[in-house]
Amino acid sequence: MSDHEQQQPAPGRGKVLEALARAERKVFTRxxxxxxxxxxxxxxxxxxxxxxxxxxxxxxxxxxxxxxxxxxxxxxxxxxxxxxxxxxxxxxQPQVRAQARAQAATSRGMMVEVTAYFGFTCTGSSDDGRERQITTDISPTYVKQILELQEAGATEEDLHPILAEAITESYFTEWGTRADGLRADFTAVSSISFRF
Known part of the structure; x- marks a missing residue:
C-alpha cells in the first residue's frame, strides 16, 4: 500500500482517526x-x-x-x-492492541508526525500561522485522553483541540520550559501518523 493510499481515510473516518487505526495495525504480531x-x-x-x-x-x-x-x-x-x-x-488481536494502548497511555506515550496548518495565540507572538511538518512525542497523559475520546466515539473535530494541546506542550513550549501561555491550533491536516 502506498503512502498516499495510507493517508486516505476510510469512508466516514477522518485523517486523525485513520492514523490511530494504522498505528494499532502496526503493533500486530501476526x-x-x-x-x-x-x-x-x-x-x-x-x-x-x-x-x-x-x-x-x-x-x-x-x-x-x-x-x-x-x-x-x-x-x-x-x-x-x-x-x-x-x-x-x-x-x-484485541489483546495486543489493548496492551500497546495501555503502555502508551501510562508510560511510553506515542510519536506523532503531522503536516498541518498551525496558528498561534500568545501575548507578544509574532509568529504567523502556517503549514508545518512536525514530528514530536506526545506524553502519556495526552495519549490517554486521545484514546479515551477515540473509544467514546469522538469525531475528528473533537480530537483536534487535544492534539493541538499535546503538540504545543511537547514541540512549541518544550514541556513548559519556554513560550509560556502559547496556544496552537491546527487545521487543514495534510497528513498524520502515530507510532505507539
Whole structure:
C-alpha cells in the first residue's frame, strides 16, 4: 500500500482517526487474514457464527456472507473489500492492541508526525500561522485522553483541540520550559501518523 493510499481515510473516518487505526495495525504480531473467505470466517467466529451480524457490519446480505464463507465468491467489489479489511483489522488481536494502548497511555506515550496548518495565540507572538511538518512525542497523559475520546466515539473535530494541546506542550513550549501561555491550533491536516 502506498503512502498516499495510507493517508486516505476510510469512508466516514477522518485523517486523525485513520492514523490511530494504522498505528494499532502496526503493533500486530501476526498478519490479519487477507483472503475474503478467511476474513469472513474470522468475522463469523467473532460474531459467534451469526451471518446476520456479519452481514449488517459489512452492509451486504446474509446470502453473500454465506457465499464468501463457503468459497463460492472469492473476489469482492471495492466497497466490500474495504469493509472486509476494515472490520477484520478492527477485531484482529484485541489483546495486543489493548496492551500497546495501555503502555502508551501510562508510560511510553506515542510519536506523532503531522503536516498541518498551525496558528498561534500568545501575548507578544509574532509568529504567523502556517503549514508545518512536525514530528514530536506526545506524553502519556495526552495519549490517554486521545484514546479515551477515540473509544467514546469522538469525531475528528473533537480530537483536534487535544492534539493541538499535546503538540504545543511537547514541540512549541518544550514541556513548559519556554513560550509560556502559547496556544496552537491546527487545521487543514495534510497528513498524520502515530507510532505507539
Amino acid at each position: 498478519p490479519a487474514p487477507k483472503s475474503a473467505k478467511a476474513q469472513v470466517k474470522f468475522l463469523l467466529t467473532r460474531a459467534k457464527g451469526s451471518t446476520k451480524a456479519v452481514a449488517e457490519r459489512l452492509g451486504v446480505s446474509r446470502r453473500t456472507v454465506e457465499r464468501y464463507r463457503v468459497g463460492k465468491l472469492t473476489t469482492p467489489q471495492k466497497r466490500l473489500q474495504a469493509a472486509l479489511v476494515e472490520e477484520t483489522e478492527s477485531d484482529w
